[in-house]
Amino acid sequence: MAAEPAATTVTEHRLVRHGSWIVCPLLGALIVWLLRLASAWVAGLPWAPFQGVFQLAASVPDPWGTVGAIAIGVILGLGFAGLMAQERLAVTVEPEQVVLTVGRSRQHIARAEIGYVYVEGKNLVVLDESGGEHVRQPSDLDRFALRRAFTDHGYPWRDKDPFTGSYSLWVEDTPELSLRINSLMAARERALRKRAGKEAALLRTELVKHGILVRDEKKRQYWRTTD
Template identity: 30%
Template sequence: MSRLPNTTVLGYPRARLLRILLGFPALGLALGFALPPLARWLDGASMLPLRDVLAFVGDMESAWQTVAFALAATLIGLLAAFVAVADSVKVTLTEDTLNVEFGDRQKPLSLRRERVAAVFVEGKDLVVLDSAGRPLALAPHRASRTALARAFRAHGYPWHDSRAESGGFDTAGTPLATSAMASATSPLASSSSAALPLKTAVSA
């Protein structure tokens, strides 16, 4: 999470971002040095697939070939890290606007503060609802739940810890109280299912 004057940008936590940007290239470097001797060791196994690939990698016996292969694997790891970060969802908050950038070619989403009636996390998704319970945004989040809650509350958005606290809308946009009452009064509902209508609606 980064802060500008009256602006908060939410994405990967710093520690996780560093693990991605440093870990992927480091893994590529390690594989680059480890694969040639491993390929030579496995080359005699007749049951393994991709024997031609193993033979090609195993033929890299000189020092400069091994170093070149390791550098190429490091660059591939670095590229994979940048792609992973670039394709992640970024949320930008101000007191007036909520912007969601999806990282791919999908058009960014911009919502005025007055349209937002509830914000919460459900599973791996950040959910934004309007006053009628209709979803305005549904996007996988990268920031931690704690960072999201702190940022949205700091900018005056109606953050809720769960869907049940968000004003009571289920996945169909129906108030949970209404859904619970319908379940309780349904002639087809059994006594056991009518005893827990709210729990059923929340988990929907």
Template identity: 30%
Template sequence: MAGKELGGARDARGGTTELGHPRSDLLLLLVGLPVLGLLLGLVVPRLARWASGSPVLPWRDGIEFIGRFDAPWQTALVMAAGLVAGLALAFTAIAETATLKLSDALVHVERDGRTWSFERADVSAVFLDGKQLVLLGADSGELVREEHGPRAAALAGAFRAHGYPWRDADPHASLFHRWIPGTPDLPAEVHALLAARKAALKRKAPQDARDLAETVRGLGFVVRGEGAQQFWRPLAGV
């Protein structure tokens, strides 16, 4: 596998493949976002001064305040703030996407300091759902659903090379139903968990939403989101 192009590196001695952000994506994040922040810091005060002459201006006080930043030290301060904001966004984007290490026997998924490891025999399917990488277990439940850094071609090539069951789409997609509160198809306990998960997503608490989805799996169901909607299906054989 071509490490630069695919965003991964194959260790022939250990038979492993490491997948992370491609170098071009890292360059864009770590250089492009800070530079964009600097440029915004330079032009925002000027745009604010230009916009302050509009007779219908929302947030006039704030915009006029920014427009008064015309001294060199004030411009430098705003540019520095833009640089810091760009770096923060870049590191956040890197931390919130998963990196992987594959061998013929194990797959390790790391995200934001947390690592999950699964044996090859315990993985029944691997596929992409939008921007998320999904690994299914032997019971068809989700082992992992994470934003991924590597490109789709790199992921598919690496998993196939190590003998994992890569799929072009979710093999159980046709079994999902949109969650309707109170439907008799689900136990009351699952309804309560899905309601709590909806609230967690609304307050932007993704880890709580993951924990609730894992609890739902323990009751025999899989849940996934699509926009503001939740969808569920029974585990295979349940």
């Protein structure tokens, strides 16, 4: 009998993972150095904001002004690289479970609880057999690498949402939905119009708690129940 494949971990390419710790500090140093060069000119503009900051930057003589600007830029770049690392997704597919790691956070999903796996846009989606959502995690992971990792371990991978035909277009005061759900959908539509992505994501999470899944197509909301 053939042995089960070993665990497979899908992460961003090592050039991206390691390169961000080099590129971000270099970009930070360059940007702050350019701001240092322009500080005297900006400080002379009466309408420019943060006049005090630019005046202070322009008052520091070289070489310490330039050295300080580069050092600050490197520190800011390292901080940005650290934030990117904390938001980076790694997916480990094992014979009996899937582990999703984002920064120091880990989510374990048992194989028996997984009904469907697919990628929708930039999101990795894991559903149970009834269509309930375990995971909708944004990532830049390679779609084909994910597909290979899940199919090699026999997980039910799909090339698209298997419940696509179950969604209905949401309109204001949809009679099939409660007043509470319609209010959340209306609030989310306003957030989408304002391009408030984080607010829209939070409202979507709240709708999931009420058994409603939402997908967006051409700036319209479509919904289905998970019951």
